[in-house]
Amino acid sequence: MEFAWDQADVAFRRELGDFLDRELAEWDRSETGLGSAVYSEFSRGFVGRLAEKGWLTPHWPREYGGGGQGAWQHFVLGEEMWRRGEPRGPQYMNVNWVGPAIIKYGTEDQRRKLLPPIARGEVFWCQGFSEPEAGTDLAALRTKAVRDGDSYVLNGQKIWTSYANVADYCFLLARTGSAADGRDGISVFLLPLNTPGAQVRRIPGFVGDHSFNELFLTDARIPADCLLGEENKGWEIVRRTLAYERVGAPRYARAALVLDRLAAEVRTSGRLADPGIQEQFGRARAACEAARVLVYRVIDERAKAKEPSPMAYQARAAMVQAERAVGDLALDVLGSEALVEGALGDAQFRNSLGAGIAAGSYEVQLNLISRLILELPKD
Numbered sequence: 001m002e003f004a005w006d007q008a009d010v011a012f013r014r015e016l017g018d019f020l021d022r023e024l025a026e027w028d029r030s031e032t033g034l035g036s037a038v039y040s041e042f043s044r045g046f047v048g049r050l051a052e053k054g055w056l057t058p059h060w061p062r063e064y065g066g067g068g069q070g071a072w073q074h075f076v077l078g079e080e081m082w083r084r085g086e087p088r089g090p091q092y093m094n095v096n097w098v099g100p101a102i103i104k105y106g107t108e109d110q111r112r113k114l115l116p117p118i119a120r121g122e123v124f125w126c127q128g129f130s131e132p133e134a135g136t137d138l139a140a141l142r143t144k145a146v147r148d149g150d151s152y153v154l155n156g157q158k159i160w161t162s163y164a165n166v167a168d169y170c171f172l173l174a175r176t177g178s179a180a181d182g183r184d185g186i187s188v189f190l191l192p193l194n195t196p197g198a199q200v201r202r203i204p205g206f207v208g209d210h211s212f213n214e215l216f217l218t219d220a221r222i223p224a225d226c227l228l229g230e231e232n233k234g235w236e237i238v239r240r241t242l243a244y245e246r247v248g249a250p251r252y253a254r255a256a257l258v259l260d261r262l263a264a265e266v267r268t269s270g271r272l273a274d275p276g277i278q279e280q281f282g283r284a285r286a287a288c289e290a291a292r293v294l295v296y297r298v299i300d301e302r303a304k305a306k307e308p309s310p311m312a313y314q315a316r317a318a319m320v321q322a323e324r325a326v327g328d329l330a331l332d333v334l335g336s337e338a339l340v341e342g343a344l345g346d347a348q349f350r351n352s353l354g355a356g357i358a359a360g361s362y363e364v365q366l367n368l369i370s371r372l373i374l375e376l377p378k379d
C-alpha cells in the first residue's frame with residue numbers, strides 16, 4: 001500500500017477545503033440538531049451546491065451523474081466533511097452505499113430513475129433494516145412482503161430508522177420467504193416513503209439529538225419493480241452494503257477534530273503541561289491514527305476493485321475505539337463540565353455510544369475479527 005497522497009489528491013483536498021470553509025462560515029457547527037428541520041434544510045441546499053461542483057458523487061460512473069473518479073477522492077471528501085461535522089446530513093447514506101448498491105444490483109430502469117436525483121442532491125434515503133426483534137440478529141426480521149400481481153404488499157415495523165422523518169425513500173429489508181428460510185428468504189425493496197400505508201414516527205434516543213424513527217407498514221402496496229435484485233437474494237446485497245457502511249463514515253476525522261478542540265481548552269487552562277494529561281492525549285491521538293490507517297487499508301482494497309474483506313470489521317472496531325478514547329479523555333479532563341448537555345464532551349461521549357452500536361455493534365465486530373481474521377474457535 002502506498003501511503004503518500006499524490007499531487008492531484010492534495011490539490012483536490014485543498015480546493016475542497018477552501019470551498020467548505022467559505023460555504024460553512026455561517027453554519028452552526030454544533031454537533032446537535034441532526035435530523036432537525038433546520039439541519040435538513042441546510043443540508044439539502046448545501047449538497048445541491050456540492051453537486052454543482054461535481055463533489056457529491058465523484059466516485060460514481062459518469063452515466064449516472066457521477067464524476068468517474070476513484071475511491072480515494074471519495075474518501076478525501078468524506079474526511080473533509082466529517083472533520084467539519086458532516087454538513088451533508090443524511091446524504092452520506094445515499095452517496096456511500098445506497099447509490100452503489102443500486103448501481104451494482106439495480107435494473108437499468110431503476111438506475112436511470114433513482115440515481116440522478118441522488119447525484120443532484122435532491123433526495124434523502126434512509127435504511128430500514130432493524131426491527132424491535134431483529135437488530136444484531138438481522139436475519140430474524142419479520143416485515144413481510146407478499147407478491148400480489150404487479151405489486152408487493154408490505155406489512156411490519158422498522159425501528160431506529162435514522163432520518164426517516166426527512167427521507168424520500170427507504171432502502172428496506174423484508175421477508176419474501178418463510179421465517180424458516182432465515183437469510184435465504186429476505187429481499188431488498190426501494191420504498192418511496194409517500195406510499196399510502198407507510199407511516200413514520202419520531203422516537204427519542206440517547207445518542208444526542210439523533211434522528212431516530214419507527215416506520216410502520218400497513219398494507220403498503222408498491223409496484224413489483226421496487227424490488228432490488230432477485231427475490232429472496234437480499235442478504236448478499238445487505239452483506240455488501242454493510243461492508244460499505246462500516247467504513248463509509250470516517251469517524252476518526254471527527255474524533256481528531258474534537259481532540260484538537262479539547263487540547264485547545266486544556267492548553268488555555270494550563271493543564272496541558274501535566275505529563276499524565278499529555279500521555280492521555282497521546283493515546284487518544286494514536287487511536288485516531290490507527291483507525292485512519294486501518295480504514296485506508298479497506299479503501300485501498302476498494303480502489304483496487306477487490307471484494308470487501310474482513311479488514312472492514314477491524315477498521316470499524318478501531319474507529320469505535322478512537323471515538324471512545326476521545327470521549328473518555330473529554331470526561332477525564334473536563335470533569336463534570338463534560339456532562340453538560342450539548343457540551344463538547346457530552347456530544348463526543350454520545351457519539352461514541354452510537355458508534356459502538358450502529359452498523360453492527362462493537363462486540364459483533366470483535367466476534368467477526370476473532371473468527372475471520374484470528375481464526376479462533378467459536379466457543
Ligand SMILES: Cc1cc2nc3c(=O)[nH]c(=O)nc-3n(C[C@H](O)[C@H](O)[C@H](O)COP(=O)(O)OP(=O)(O)OC[C@H]3O[C@@H](n4cnc5c(N)ncnc54)[C@H](O)[C@@H]3O)c2cc1C
Nearest residue numbers: 127128129130135136160161162354357358359361363364
Ligand atoms: C446512531 C444509530 C443509528 C442507527 N441507524 C439505523 C438505521 O438507520 N437503520 C436501521 O435499520 N438501524 C439503525 N440503527 C440500529 C442498529 O443497527 C441496531 O441498534 C444494532 O444492529 C443493534 O441491534 P439492537 O439495538 O437490537 O441490539 P441487540 O442486537 O439486542 O444487542 C444488544 C447488545 O447485545 C450485544 N450482542 C448481541 N448479539 C451478540 C453476540 N452474538 N455476541 C456478542 N454480543 C452480542 C450487542 O453487541 C449489544 O451490545 C442505528 C443505531 C444507532 C445507535
